[in-house]
Amino acid sequence: MASPNDLQFQEFQEAAELLSADPGASTLSMSSSNNPAQGEDVKLNLSEDEEGEEESSELLGAPKPSGGFWTFEYYQSFFNVDTVQVLDRVKGSVMPLPGRNFIKHTLRSNPDLYGPFWICVTLVFSVAIGGNVSTFLSEMGNPAFHYRPQFHKVTIATVVIFLYAWLVPIGLWGFLTWRQGAERQIGGYSFLETVCVYGYSLFVYIPTSVLWIIPFEWLRWTLILVAMVISGSVLVLTFWPVVCDDSKVTAVATVVTIVVLHTLLAIGCKLYFFQTAVHVPTPVTASPPIALTTHS
Amino acid sequence: MAAAESSRPFSGLSDVSISEDIPVEGDISVPIDSSRKDDDFSTLDEPVKETILRDLRAVGKKFIHVLYPKRSSALLRDWDLWGPLLLCVTLALLLQGGAADNDDQGGPQFAEVFVIIWFGSIIITLNSKLLGGTISFFQSLCVLGYCILPLTAAMAVCRIVLLSGSGKVSFAVRLVVVTASFGWSTFASTAFLTGSQPPNRKALVVYPVFLFYFVIGWMILTFSPPQ
Numbered sequence: 001m002a003s004p005n006d007l008q009f010q011e012f013q014e015a016a017e018l019l020s021a022d023p024g025a026s027t028l029s030m031s032s033s034n035n036p037a038q039g040e041d042v043k044l045n046l047s048e049d050e051e052g053e054e055e056s057s058e059l060l061g062a063p064k065p066s067g068g069f070w071t072f073e074y075y076q077s078f079f080n081v082d083t084v085q086v087l088d089r090v091k092g093s094v095m096p097l098p099g100r101n102f103i104k105h106t107l108r109s110n111p112d113l114y115g116p117f118w119i120c121v122t123l124v125f126s127v128a129i130g131g132n133v134s135t136f137l138s139e140m141g142n143p144a145f146h147y148r149p150q151f152h153k154v155t156i157a158t159v160v161i162f163l164y165a166w167l168v169p170i171g172l173w174g175f176l177t178w179r180q181g182a183e184r185q186i187g188g189y190s191f192l193e194t195v196c197v198y199g200y201s202l203f204v205y206i207p208t209s210v211l212w213i214i215p216f217e218w219l220r221w222t223l224i225l226v227a228m229v230i231s232g233s234v235l236v237l238t239f240w241p242v243v244c245d246d247s248k249v250t251a252v253a254t255v256v257t258i259v260v261l262h263t264l265l266a267i268g269c270k271l272y273f274f275q276t277a278v279h280v281p282t283p284v285t286a287s288p289p290i291a292l293t294t295h296s
Numbered sequence: 297m298a299a300a301e302s303s304r305p306f307s308g309l310s311d312v313s314i315s316e317d318i319p320v321e322g323d324i325s326v327p328i329d330s331s332r333k334d335d336d337f338s339t340l341d342e343p344v345k346e347t348i349l350r351d352l353r354a355v356g357k358k359f360i361h362v363l364y365p366k367r368s369s370a371l372l373r374d375w376d377l378w379g380p381l382l383l384c385v386t387l388a389l390l391l392q393g394g395a396a397d398n399d400d401q402g403g404p405q406f407a408e409v410f411v412i413i414w415f416g417s418i419i420i421t422l423n424s425k426l427l428g429g430t431i432s433f434f435q436s437l438c439v440l441g442y443c444i445l446p447l448t449a450a451m452a453v454c455r456i457v458l459l460s461g462s463g464k465v466s467f468a469v470r471l472v473v474v475t476a477s478f479g480w481s482t483f484a485s486t487a488f489l490t491g492s493q494p495p496n497r498k499a500l501v502v503y504p505v506f507l508f509y510f511v512i513g514w515m516i517l518t519f520s521p522p523q
Contacts, residue, residue, distance in 0.1 A: 072425075076428070078426075079423075079427050081500070083497055083499040118503065118504060118507075121504075125510075125511055129514060148520065149515070149519070151405075151408060
């Protein structure tokens with residue numbers, strides 16, 4: 001142990017005081033050399049508790065991250081998930097069952113930022129690459145077509161998808177918090193949980209955007225309908241219990257807005273990135289006979 | 297306590313007086329070992345060629361470690377960022393000529409490639425550290441940068457293949473080469489990185505690396521030469 005004995009004694013004393021204040025907390029003392037914030041000797045890290053005993057102390061919403069927002073541990077608490085948990089959340093976002101609230105059932109007071117962030121990045125690249133491939137496939141018969149990677153689409157996709165995945169939850173969370181007032185904070189969702197739901201609900205668009213490469217219009221519209229139903233119902237099932245206490249008009253209006261924005265994103269992506277060839281390559285077959293007649 | 301100890305030698309100075317009949321002379325000799333250690337750390341006097349060659353040899357040694365990835369810690373212990381910089385600039389330059397007609401429908405510009413590689417490496421490193429990895433920031437940047445070597449080699453091969461035409465055969469050859477080098481890069485970097493991750497989060501750390509090399513491989517595969 002690197003610390004001298006008298007510092008170790010103080011560490012236990014502080015730990016004992018903290019434990020007596022909150023006996024249910026799990027303690028974790030980190031002595032790795034990578035810690036930038038060495039000021040605290042004992043850090044309370046509320047690691048994932050499957051027993052659910054965290055829920056009773058989660059009156060404030062999310063598990064309390066340790067340290068201020070300028071320390072590394074604060075952000076580390078948002079990445080406190082295992083592979084199995086991330087896969088469970090992804091499965092829960094693809095199979096919405098009525099009565100299963102994504103936040104209460106799957107997130108269980110441990111929202112993470114890993115899923116939303118990497119799902120958005122994957123979606124950006126899958127949409128850009130899928131759009132590029134579908135443009136190439138639709139223009140394959142056209143000899144005047146010179147293949148271009150269209151790399152600027154990645155930039156546009158990044159801006160659109162990240163704005164959607166971060167600004168819409170901010171707006172929705174702000175609106176819901178304002179509507180609830182101060183008394184009913186127990187029923188509300190924290191900002192992180194809202195971002196988490198939106199991020200995971202975008203997952204179903206990733207296989208959809210890959211399947212959009214298949215150049216049949218009816219298939220594309222069917223796929224987009226299926227994807228919208230799945231991810232829209234995840235969002236609706238999550239937010240309806242919170243909103244239904246409100247006046248009928250506001251509740252319906254909120255849910256409709258959520259669905260409409262989600263639809264706009266899907267249709268906008270499809271129309272912009274997967275533009276079907278407007279110029280149908282029929283003149284190709286017609287031109288050689290004309291050339292022959294003029295030359296003959 | 298230490299302060300009290302240090303004040304003791306000075307506290308007796310007021311009593312010391314040297315009488316004239318006691319000669320004060322002596323010999324202070326420094327052991328030779330310390331000067332030898334000094335020479336090891338001081339590289340100011342060596343010729344410039346030696347300095348450059350030493351760094352180049354270190355970079356070359358790491359290239360060989362990437363080409364034959366064993367579970368060794370040489371890449372991690374003495375990290376440097378010369379190799380990644382060299383590879384990144386080479387790759388960005390090789391991807392340059394594909395901007396047909398200089399409009400924005402073309403391939404990625406130099407700055408875009410640079411930003412993707414460095415920004416992507418930084419984000420992957422932050423991701424692995426946030427998930428509880430014990431690797432340091434620059435070590436991870438070093439590993440990710442060095443493992444771009446197979447993809448850069450694939451880019452050079454693709455450009456050579458494209459010299460002979462861009463039909464279906466050349467596309468098939470390029471696809472095989474890029475896929476093989478993408479697999480090699482991912483395998484090499486995970487061989488170095490997974491040792492430092494918590495065991496039940498390994499897949500969470502490997503997936504962004506996979507995505508990163510996939511995007512770079514995509515940029516290489518879709519490179520179309522200017523007409």
